Amino acid sequence: MTTVAHGKVVIRVEECKGCGLCVDSCPPRCLRLAPELSAYGVHPAEYAGEGCTGCGICFYCCPEPGAIIVYKRRIPDRTTASQPKGSYAAAL
Ligand code: SF4
Numbered sequence: 001m002t003t004v005a006h007g008k009v010v011i012r013v014e015e016c017k018g019c020g021l022c023v024d025s026c027p028p029r030c031l032r033l034a035p036e037l038s039a040y041g042v043h044p045a046e047y048a049g050e051g052c053t054g055c056g057i058c059f060y061c062c063p064e065p066g067a068i069i070v071y072k073r074r075i076p077d078r079t080t081a082s083q084p085k086g087s088y089a090a091a092l
């Protein structure tokens with residue numbers, strides 16, 4: 001059975017301090033610390049590429065403003081034919 005992701009997340013490496021709080025708090029475990037060091041000498045968080053539900057927990061637990069952007073899948077409005085299907089909108 002094919003499942004459709006309801007969210008995706010973007011980590012801004014230049015804002016991430018590598019604390020790992022988002023990694024530990026993500027329910028579907030789709031975040032991890034990158035093996036490479038950032039310019040700050042830390043292992044920044046990165047998205048595994050699939051599994052994000054768009055719940056926003058990582059956003060709320062991150063102590064660094066702007067380090068995480070969560071996108072939620074836009075549910076097409078059946079009354080508005082012009083809305084693109086399957087697109088994402090910034091949620092948090
Ligand atoms: S929005 Fe939720 S599911 Fe997606 S990466 Fe953040 S904690 Fe994980």
Ligand code: SF4
Pocket residue numbers: 011015016017018019020021022023044045061062063064067068
């Ligand atoms: S909680 Fe924020 S600062 Fe900590 S690893 Fe995740 S994105 Fe980086």
